[in-house]
Amino acid sequence: MSEARLTARAASAAPAVAGSEDSVGRAPRKRARPVRPSGLRKKLELAFLLTPATVLFVGFVLAPIVVAAYYSFYNWNGFGPLNDFTGFKNYHDAITGQVFRGAIGHNLVIAGLSIVIQLPLSISLAMLLNRNLKGRGVLRLVVFAPYVLSEAITAVIWLLMLQPGGFVDHAFQAVGLGGLVHQWLADTSIVLYTLFVVITWKYIGFGIILLLAGLQGVPAELREVAAIDGASSWQTTRHIVLPLLGPTIRIWIFLSVIGSLQLFDLPWIVTQGGPADASNTMVTYIYDHGIRRNENGYASAVTVILFIICFVFALVYQRFVLRRDTEGALTRTVG
Amino acid sequence: MRRFRTYSAITLAGLVSLTAACSSSNGGSPSAGGTTNSGPVTLTWWHNGTTDPVKSLWQQAADAYHAAHPNVKFTVDPIQNEQFTSKVPPALASNTPPDIYQQWGGGGLASQIPSGKVMDLTSQVSSWISELGATAQGWQADGKQYGVPYDLHVVGFWYRKDLFAQAGITNPPATMDEFNADVTKLKNKNIVPVAIGSKDRWPDAFYWDYFAVRECSSDVLKQASKDLKLTDPCWTRAGTDLKSFLATSPFQTGFLGTPAQQGAGSSAGMIASGKAAMELQGDWELSTMTGLVSNTNFKSQVGWFPFPSVTGGGGDPSVALGGGDGFSCTTKATAACPDFLKYLASADVQKKVASEGLGLPVNPAASSSLTDPTLQTISAYSAKSSYIQMYFDIAFPTQVGQSLDAAVADFFAGKGTPQTIIQSVTNAGSGGK
Numbered sequence: 001m002s003e004a005r006l007t008a009r010a011a012s013a014a015p016a017v018a019g020s021e022d023s024v025g026r027a028p029r030k031r032a033r034p035v036r037p038s039g040l041r042k043k044l045e046l047a048f049l050l051t052p053a054t055v056l057f058v059g060f061v062l063a064p065i066v067v068a069a070y071y072s073f074y075n076w077n078g079f080g081p082l083n084d085f086t087g088f089k090n091y092h093d094a095i096t097g098q099v100f101r102g103a104i105g106h107n108l109v110i111a112g113l114s115i116v117i118q119l120p121l122s123i124s125l126a127m128l129l130n131r132n133l134k135g136r137g138v139l140r141l142v143v144f145a146p147y148v149l150s151e152a153i154t155a156v157i158w159l160l161m162l163q164p165g166g167f168v169d170h171a172f173q174a175v176g177l178g179g180l181v182h183q184w185l186a187d188t189s190i191v192l193y194t195l196f197v198v199i200t201w202k203y204i205g206f207g208i209i210l211l212l213a214g215l216q217g218v219p220a221e222l223r224e225v226a227a228i229d230g231a232s233s234w235q236t237t238r239h240i241v242l243p244l245l246g247p248t249i250r251i252w253i254f255l256s257v258i259g260s261l262q263l264f265d266l267p268w269i270v271t272q273g274g275p276a277d278a279s280n281t282m283v284t285y286i287y288d289h290g291i292r293r294n295e296n297g298y299a300s301a302v303t304v305i306l307f308i309i310c311f312v313f314a315l316v317y318q319r320f321v322l323r324r325d326t327e328g329a330l331t332r333t334v335g
Numbered sequence: 336m337r338r339f340r341t342y343s344a345i346t347l348a349g350l351v352s353l354t355a356a357c358s359s360s361n362g363g364s365p366s367a368g369g370t371t372n373s374g375p376v377t378l379t380w381w382h383n384g385t386t387d388p389v390k391s392l393w394q395q396a397a398d399a400y401h402a403a404h405p406n407v408k409f410t411v412d413p414i415q416n417e418q419f420t421s422k423v424p425p426a427l428a429s430n431t432p433p434d435i436y437q438q439w440g441g442g443g444l445a446s447q448i449p450s451g452k453v454m455d456l457t458s459q460v461s462s463w464i465s466e467l468g469a470t471a472q473g474w475q476a477d478g479k480q481y482g483v484p485y486d487l488h489v490v491g492f493w494y495r496k497d498l499f500a501q502a503g504i505t506n507p508p509a510t511m512d513e514f515n516a517d518v519t520k521l522k523n524k525n526i527v528p529v530a531i532g533s534k535d536r537w538p539d540a541f542y543w544d545y546f547a548v549r550e551c552s553s554d555v556l557k558q559a560s561k562d563l564k565l566t567d568p569c570w571t572r573a574g575t576d577l578k579s580f581l582a583t584s585p586f587q588t589g590f591l592g593t594p595a596q597q598g599a600g601s602s603a604g605m606i607a608s609g610k611a612a613m614e615l616q617g618d619w620e621l622s623t624m625t626g627l628v629s630n631t632n633f634k635s636q637v638g639w640f641p642f643p644s645v646t647g648g649g650g651d652p653s654v655a656l657g658g659g660d661g662f663s664c665t666t667k668a669t670a671a672c673p674d675f676l677k678y679l680a681s682a683d684v685q686k687k688v689a690s691e692g693l694g695l696p697v698n699p700a701a702s703s704s705l706t707d708p709t710l711q712t713i714s715a716y717s718a719k720s721s722y723i724q725m726y727f728d729i730a731f732p733t734q735v736g737q738s739l740d741a742a743v744a745d746f747f748a749g750k751g752t753p754q755t756i757i758q759s760v761t762n763a764g765s766g767g768k
Contacts, residue, residue, distance in 0.1 A: 272534060
């Protein structure tokens with residue numbers, strides 16, 4: 001009992017951080033009742049157990065956010081003292097800037113495409129790989145392999161393959177689709193979608209593994225019952241499997257959107273946000289200004305904006321979408 | 336050492352391994368560039384030579400200096416090129432900066448001065464810095480010497496002699512009109528006339544830079560780096576020249592996505608493998624190409640010619656675009672630091688810089704040690720130049736220079752006008768984003 005209470009305390013002590021799994025996990029919504037005044041020992045125990053986590057959280061999460069917010073009010077290139085206070089000018093410049101607006105748009109496009117394309121793809125592949133296929137283990141491995149590669153390696157591989165006359169072009173020509181060959185990375189109207197394909201290639205394995213795990217939680221009895229009642233395979237999927245996968249899908253969407261908003265490594269290595277900012281994301285924009293241009297104050301402001309976007313999304317999503325899962329959606333949906 | 340070679344490759348390496356190399360040096364050295372050189376000191380040295388030959392060359396230099404001055408020890412810390420942009424600012428803000436660190440001069444150097452940690456070397460180097468000629472001015476700010484270069488770079492056209500011969504071009508072009516005619520000849524033979532690595536942006540800027548150098552007088556060029564106001568009409572003409580040059584479509588298909596120095600498909604790789612006839616690049620191109628292809632036969636097939644003259648251009652045609660690599664000392668270092676920089680600029684070390692192909696030696700006494708005939712050509716050209724304009728992205732303060740590169744890259748992608756390029760400089764110069 002006391003252990004459960006401690007977990008509950010720890011979970012409520014740590015505010016909802018984007019992507020933090022404990023906060024979206026099984027944290028009971030009902031707060032544990034206040035610790036009974038059973039003495040100093042309990043308090044010491046709590047302090048002892050909570051201090052390391054709290055110190056790390058404050059030092060590496062809260063403090064940097066506060067410092068970035070502080071820098072964001074200055075025009076500062078990282079050298080010398082912070083003495084050019086400019087108020088909200090950095091925020092104003094960012095929000096009114098075409099390039100940054102474009103970057104937000106690109107993030108949203110990636111997030112939207114992920115949900116519309118990656119999600120159905122992941123679900124179908126996961127269901128396929130959940131059947132008793134020959135070589136199922138090998139297939140699962142193949143699908144999951146790209147996820148294990150580091151983003152940097154993925155990016156370099158695709159950068160080389162996507163060059164004009166490179167592997168991708170040859171592959172299209174070899175199957176008689178030479179007419180579909182485009183300037184994958186050089187055409188400003190295509191490059192973002194090229195990146196999305198690479199991102200999908202890389203992350204589809206993660207979605208599939210997550211959903212496969214979810215599928216294990218679908219009781220075989222329910223399918224049997226449905227089959228006995230004469231439900232078709234599609235009806236079983238639609239009315240039994242998908243609803244039971246709901247919690248997994250909602251978590252996947254959460255992780256995917258946050259990941260899309262924070263996209264950096266892949267686009268940076270493949271295109272550096274170009275050509276002409278056509279594949280900029282918020283974070284490549286931050287890197288360009290903060291590191292390449294030494295505009296530390298300005299980049300801090302953009303970072304704070306990114307933080308607010310992610311934070312608001314995380315809060316709203318947890319409040320309105322994930323709430324049912326944490327209250328036991330499984331039993332209620334079925335029951 | 337090539338200034339840019341590692342831009343993209345290193346970004347990647349930087350991402351893969353964000354190493355936190357903590358600098359630790361002895362705490363007992365006198366501060367603020369003290370003149371005592373009696374007690375033992377250890378100099379922490381940050382340089383960008385993470386690969387050979389540079390890495391071992393610098394190690395040898397440190398060892399040799401230590402042998403001659405047993406009191407001076409070194410902690411040599413090779414750091415990936417791209418990481419300097421993120422490591423130097425916090426280092427200069429801390430109480431434990433390195434003693435010696437990589438310095439490219441120009442506006443980047445000037446932006447570092449307010450940190451108060453960059454050592455003013457003027458008095459220590461005054462007796463010998465003139466041996467390096469006008470080059471060393473690039474490492475000055477407000478008339479004070481804050482760094483010393485160890486090599487210099489010149490940008491020009493690298494070309495394939497075999498492809499020129501195929502297209503029936505006998506002499507490299509000397510004017511833009513000849514250049515455009517040669518582009519047509521090459522296209523008629525289905526040869527890609529010019530390769531460019533536009534993904535990295537700075538190769539695009541070389542073109543605008545050079546058109547500006549050909550259009551603007553040396554006085555206007557020098558003034559621009561001081562006041563960041565490009566009001567002279569010659570700057571607009573540079574943009575219109577560039578526009579008409581781009582209209583001839585001289586580049587390879589999909590050049591906007593091509594990296595400059597990464598892989599065999601990069602623009603440098605295209606020259607090395609004979610897939611394109613020309614590229615506007617620095618003298619480091621030769622060593623870049625050597626790193627990209629296993630077969631070094633290309634060396635006998637490549638030549639070099641200066642950026643062509645522009646008809647009616649108001650610039651001095653003997654001005655070249657270039658830059659260089661150097662080092663600065665911090666105020667934490669002792670007088671051993673400037674003395675060591677003097678050693679690096681001495682004929683001894685400079686001959687090795689030349690023979691190992693790091694770049695053109697800053698010390699004219701070492702020019703004869705350049706072994707490659709193409710590099711000898713470039714060295715002779717730079718010696719004759721009346722003035723070497725530092726690439727504007729380095730000459731201007733960092734945020735202004737990068738803003739210029741971005742605007743020129745947009746221009747290559749069909750966005751913007753000659754005027755927007757100028758606005759990007761004036762806007763960034765006045766603190767705009």
